[in-house]
Amino acid sequence: MPQRPPAVPNLPNPPHWGARWLPDTPGIVQFSIWAPNAALVRLWLADAVFEMTCADGWFTLVTAAEPRMPYCFEIDGVRRPDPAARAQMGDVHGPSKLLPPAKMVQDWGGRSWQETVIYELHIGSFTAEGTYAACARELPRLADLGITAIELMPLSQFAGARGWGYDGVLIAAPHPSYGTPEELRALIAQAHRLGISVILDLVMNHFGPDGNYLPSYCQEFFEPDRQTPWGAAIDFSAPQVRAFFMQAALGWIADYGFDGLRLDAVHQICDPSPHHFLIDLCETSRSIDWGRPIHLITEDERNLPDLREAGFDAEWNDDYHHAIHCALTGENQGYYAPYAVDPLGDLAKSWAQGHVDQGQPRPAGATPRGAPSGHLPPSCFVNSNQTHDQIGNRALGDRLTCLAPAQSIPVIHAALLCAPFIPMLFMGEEVGSTAPFQFFCDFSGDLAEAIREGRKRELGLIGIPPDQISDPNAADVMALCHPFRGQSPERAGRMQELTRRALTLRRTRILPLIRSGLTNASVTRPDAQTVIARWSGVSEQLIIAMKLAQLTNGEEAQDSLTYLPDPISRCVPALSIGDFQRNLYALAVYLEPCE
Structure with missing residues (x-):
């Protein structure tokens, strides 16, 4: 069995996964992978192979590189993509691609x-x-x-x-x-x-x-006794x-x-x-x-x-x-x-x-x-x-x-x-x-x-x-x-x-009403087919009345007559669809002063 390489001192704990451009040294990249079940890991970088140093299951190398170079990790003689890759040269099974440092320039303050x-x-x-x-x-x-x-x-x-x-x-x-x-x-x-x-x-x-090649060299990444509906559970x-x-x-x-x-x-x-x-x-x-x-x-x-x-x-x-x-x-x-x-x-x-x-x-x-x-x-x-x-x-x-x-x-x-x-x-x-x-x-x-x-x-x-x-x-x-x-x-x-x-x-x-702060809705049901909700703000309230004729055994309800209670019935909706007294489905949205 190959011997582990010598340990490298002063690694951050834990190190950065994958490839990282060092901020103060242009053109220099740190490559790291946690492979506690591997005996030997080497870096394959654009057809050159480099030995990596090891500490606590982390294999690391700092070397010169250029953007868009292909690379991967040779783990106990088998080449695997970087699990933390930011891009691939092709599919998920092949070499990863070294992307240039990201340069985000945004004139954008976002939205609330x-x-x-x-x-x-x-x-x-x-x-x-x-x-x-x-x-x-x-x-x-x-x-x-x-x-x-x-x-x-x-x-x-x-x-x-x-x-x-x-x-x-x-x-x-x-x-x-x-x-x-x-x-x-x-x-x-x-x-x-x-x-x-x-x-x-x-x-x-x-x-x-x-x-997913992590289980082959990093079994500690997963919980041994638990599965999700989609595969092995991850040990967070x-x-x-x-x-x-x-x-x-x-x-x-x-x-x-x-x-x-x-x-x-x-x-x-x-x-x-x-x-x-x-x-x-x-x-x-x-x-x-x-x-x-x-x-x-x-x-x-x-x-x-x-x-x-x-x-x-x-x-x-x-x-x-x-x-x-x-x-x-x-x-x-x-x-x-x-x-x-x-x-x-x-x-x-x-x-x-x-x-x-x-x-x-x-x-x-x-x-x-x-x-x-x-x-x-x-x-x-x-x-x-x-x-x-x-x-x-x-x-x-x-x-x-x-x-x-x-x-x-x-x-x-x-x-x-x-x-x-x-x-x-x-x-x-x-x-x-x-x-x-x-x-x-x-x-x-x-x-x-x-x-x-x-x-x-x-x-x-x-x-x-x-x-x-x-x-x-x-x-x-x-x-x-x-x-x-x-x-x-x-x-x-x-x-x-x-x-x-x-x-x-x-x-x-x-939206202005939402921003002013809303109380939880007061909800009523004037009949079996209608729901009315009121959310109150500082000076105004949002009222939504919705009628849905529920299906029973695949058939719509036949009784379609609904009367909205006062004082809603006297208000003018800001948006309405259908007629509560004639239609099986109807909506009315009101914005009214608080009572």
């Missing part, structure tokens, strides 16, 4: 969180070209509508050319199918010129199944692991100019340390003067307020989505079951207190979860009618526009945009898109076959015939997900104008 209207998109399927440059060309239209933030689905490089991004293995390297790092910076710069913040969906709870109690993810998360903000992070499935980021990694990340990001606000969002199935109380801005609020979805579709399977019992009651609770599940017993045999959230302001909740998850995890990727009565879509759309929570649209929702968003990937060999057969097996259990199930590895599946494909221009125009009207009202009348 209360102003945020999020537009979630997937770079590869948002446009026909599927590139950063093509996405940038769409931004003026979004800015004109009133969108103030785009949230990019994960960009970390994964195996193959196509994918949602949640199977990334090189967390700090932008996926090359969408363009170059310089083109990503140009997209963000264009967004900033238009007054749009850019948020990155970042996955730190697992690595993808193809191209190890300081080297914390440094890896802290460096990656802050690097996206520093190197590219992102204005915030949406952290995927944080309930799978388990850390027994006295100071949880997520709290550490929040505090560290807040301690840096970025010259602009940095927004931090979580996805967390636990419905706990702790992270928001500790400084995170908001959390995805799936409870709101589920209540709306069940009210309009009548679906009652799986996680929809408890929300299908009284969806408008759950909607009322969500408007009043944010989360529906707050630790109380729930119907349909659901396990209680969560804790009280009514003390949090509305801006701590990201509400949505559609997301990549809720559309894409369906068997056929159908949008709510294909499942719910057509008359209901404008009603819930405007309600989402006018309520004081942080609204989020999924790409195409602003025009009422009916295009599917299916799961797609680009794996090969046995892994591709396993995914293909696994989907057929799972979807067959709910009655989907095999010939209706798309092969997620097929190249044309991603093309089907282009949100503007096959849309009716007339319908798209109407929905786009409604989006503009609602967001104009939000910006000019509702």
